[in-house]
């Protein structure tokens with residue numbers, strides 16, 4: 338029986354009843370193993386997998402049944418997911434604490450379709466910025482844009498942090514095979530000047546272009562790095578009047594950009610309805626277009642749009658981001674997983690975990706609901722991981738045999754862009770083997786038989802066997818991309834954006850604010866003043882630990 342058919346049989350329930358029903362179902366199915374589920378259904382792989390926007394998702398290696406899925410889908414409906422999805426698509430102000438619409442999906446829509454926000458069609462503005470970006474990036478890439486002394490630009494330094502860094506940095510790394518052969522793109526984020534100086538060491542100011550990317554243009558790290566970069570140019574014979582050839586900006590803050598001294602002709606705007614961690618699709622993505630060309634950037638947008646269309650239109654039971662999100666909720670809220678490991682089996686996707694960590698944890702790392710009441714259930718999990726196969730030699734031990742467990746998202750690419758076929762075969766074999774091992778595990782009986790066949794004595798078998806047992810029954814998803822090209826990369830990132838949205842909608846949180854980032858920022862400003870004055874201000878009322886640390890740093894010459 339298909340999921341859709343089962344779903345039609347269920348009467349509507351409110352969200353609380355759905356949570357309760359799922360808890361009951363979880364208790365009742367506690368003893369079920371995935372080995373049993375596969376053994377009892379020859380078509381589990383076909384039934385628990387789907388394609389969308391060129392991506393393939395296999396979610397069959399999860400501890401769930403048709404009834405689990407049916408109940409999760411009911412929870413989604415009872416949580417108002419379909420209305421919330423439409424509200425985001427249509428530009429309603431779903432970011433209620435900042436009173437903003439959430440419209441990163443508009444950035445990748447076809448220009449011909451109007452989208453009115455606050456009485457204004459936003460699509461012409463989006464189109465104008467993309468046209469300006471094309472003109473700018475074409476000029477830099479074809480050598481028409483020159484440094485102050487007439488040298489071609491050979492190096493672009495993108496200065497930004499958080500959402501103004503992680504997305505474009507990840508996409509540039511992922512699309513490294515599309516890069517311009519004479520133009521290198523670097524990223525600087527950390528206020529630790531080792532970051533900036535490491536990049537600048539190899540660069541020549543006359544052929545370097547800085548892009549200062551900051552939605553607000555007041556972020557301490559970015560502004561400090563931008564000022565130091567400016568000084569570096571001036572100290573290295575770039576005349577002040579020629580700085581406009583070496584600086585561009587992406588921001589909502591026209592006055593800030595002007596006050597910094599960047600020519601506003603070199604400024605590309607974005608809008609308050611683009612959240613930082615969703616901004617790589619806006620002009621914040623300019624390093625992607627500089628590195629790979631505007632056509633590649635447009636393909637990236639097209640791939641994301643294809644996933645948007647799927648997400649907005651597909652029924653929930655055949656909707657890839659929805660299913661991924663619901664499985665995440667099942668693992669987190671019912672089976673008790675508090676973390677999710679991301680394992681991209683492609684070197685160029687090595688920053689996927691970093692990007693998803695911010696996307697997910699900043700969006701759903703919340704403990705109150707939209708009405709300000711404390712959540713009674715866990716919300717967003719910890720996201721972590723690194724590229725396979727490297728991770729296998731680091732933390733996969735914990736995944737297989739640790740007392741805790743984490744569901745894993747394996748992401749692999751079918752066709753490589755190199756010709757070392759054997760390497761790629763080994764890479765994919767490892768990816769598939771890991772999910773198989775996590776699911777099947779190895780029982781005491783199997784281990785004992787193996788050791789006996791290898792000629793071990795009974796005493797040795799008794800001693801070794803417990804260490805070689807794998808509990809198995811550990812869930813994973815596998816996402817396959819046919820190629821790592823801009824279209825499928827766009828679809829992959831959008832898939833996770835929507836997954837995060839669905840989970841936030843079901844947990845009832847605002848996935849689009851980030852107040853938790855604020856407190857540390859405010860305290861840092863105070864402490865920095867004290868460090869500059871070389872003494873702790875008694876009115877700061879620091880705790881003894883913080884005061885001790887500041888004093889020790891000052892005493893030792895910080």
Ligand code: G6Q
Nearest residue numbers: 499500501551552553556613614
């Ligand atoms: C992302 C967050 C945050 C933000 C950075 C940089 O969603 O809002 O990571 O992107 O703090 O902010 P600016 O772009 O304003 O410098």
